[in-house]
Amino acid sequence: MTTVSTTHEEITVALHEEIPAENLKDLIDANLYMPFPFLSNRHESESAAGVDTWLRTWGLTDDPAVAAMIVKTRPAELASYNSPTVDSDVLQIVANQIAYQFIFDDQAEEVGRRRPGRLLPMLTESIGILRDGQSPSTPLGAALADLHRQVQERCTPAQAARWAWNSREYVHGLLYEAVAQSHSPPVRMGLCNSIRSLTAGVEPFYPLCEAAQPHELDPEELHHPVMRRLGRLSADAAVWIPDLFSAVKEQQAGEMINLALAYQRAYECSLSQAVTLAIRRINGTIGEFETLYEKIKPELSPAGVGYVEGMSGWIRGCYYWSRTVPRYADATAMSSVH
Template identity: 75%
Template sequence: MPASTLRDLIDSHLHMPFPFARNPHEREAAAGVDAWLKVWGLTDAPDVAVMIARTRPAELASYNSPTMDAGLLQIMANQIAYQFVFDDRAEDVGRRSPGRLLPMLGESVAILRDGRPPSTRLGAALADLHRQVRERCTPAQAARWAWKSREYVHGLLYEAVAQAQPYLLRTGDCTSIRSLTAGIEPFYPLSEAAQPNELSPAELHHPVVQRLGRLSADAAVWIPDLFSAVKEQRAGGMINLALAHQREHHCTLQAAVMLAIQQINGAIEEFQQLYAQVKPELSPAGIGYVEGMIGWIRGCYHWSRTVPRYADVASVPAVSQGT
């Protein structure tokens, strides 16, 4: 059957070799997320509560980490929910002026780097999330989590600056910013914590394992960009892989999505080839760590195609009306 909607077009052309799976503790994690957000007052605002209902953070955690124990899954689900709230708040503030973001981002960095006490609800939630990570992870894993989380915070400032500029970003600039704002690499230490022991420095810093981490983070965030392109285009968003291709190639959204799919398929195929190459060298913990990266690629696909936040993708035809 020919594709009738843009979502069908994505489904029929995206290379997804990793089968669907979900965590048996998903429902428990969803209830935990709602309770945690309520404790810190993050869903007191009706628009935030609606956003969480439309993004289903526990579902994303479940799809990404189907074998993770209930405790770690809850931390992951809480973190996903927090990042959705933080990201939307940063986007709203940054659109008016990137400089307005500085207090918000500065508070986050101070909490993550220096252990400074929070002064806002968002900061209090982040401090509690950091506590959860420190209690469950080893000191080295928690330090890696904080470091990668600071990279994510810094990336939001890059995004705000890019959104405020009059010139159109090229695809390479967009993917560079997207790699930071994706916020996926902070979850890798949680995947490591799910293993029976820490990875050795040789495994963590192995060039191929490092490359796998980059490919996983890119593919995992570019996939939602396919499904969110309609939403982002209507909202005037700039940092989206498909929209970047559309600007650069002056083509229809459907053609731009196909170009983005080619880029994603290339990343996934390279990931498969490199993993097959390095797998015999890895310990069981190292293999589990990389399997966690695979989970993000697979999970982001299955979550993106059905989550209400990106439902607009099913309202656009697979073929441009002008062709």
């Protein structure tokens, strides 16, 4: 793996390079560093059926638009790709949570698009459920309360507490995103990426990675500085990869919080050039993840190794899912490059 520099000089060179590609998907496939092979979970079809039943139970797919979105995003497929070795019970929780977050995220974007304050009722309901065990008052809240119950039943109390804490950070991130979307002028790249790290919604799944192991990680292992850095790198790479494939869709929708679009605003370049710069950033992130993992791996317990493998699964899974999911079909359009 060659270390990817993000110096001013190399960015300048990248902006003047002509990289041959028919469309964004080809551009990404040709340049993104992906050391993790494709894997899927043998319980995927069972999980997909479970997601459909769970969403209907809580009335979340009563709206035809939401049902169509779920068909286009394939949450059980993403769960299968990023959690290929977990048992069926953990996989079902992962798939349910992915579906829930897709719905919650889309509704938050719609409600808070022009007036972020309108988000406060749905966000405070979520925080109350996650922090205080409050009773829900909406179908989304009821689904979250049930998801919280599933986590508490499958995880240890410490793992469930970490899940709730990380989930609250995700909820707060959606408010920051709404404020940034309505801000003029557009937020700078550093702030954009900070918000994106919260709205990614990847870190709530890490306690489930831990729950899939034979036992809890020791606190010294779980909170080791290198382990914490691996978590940050994994979450960033996992969410930035879909940003590449969704850049066309989000550009058309006027979205701001996207790595590729942040590069495009910062350097006033074409979308293909911005995607190329974003790929360099992602490649460097994945390379650092690999280097740190190899450094700390001999010190880890078997459960610690499984936990980090769960993190890398999110990088791999988000890539292979993004390549084929109907939601990002615009990435294959010629206009994506030209």
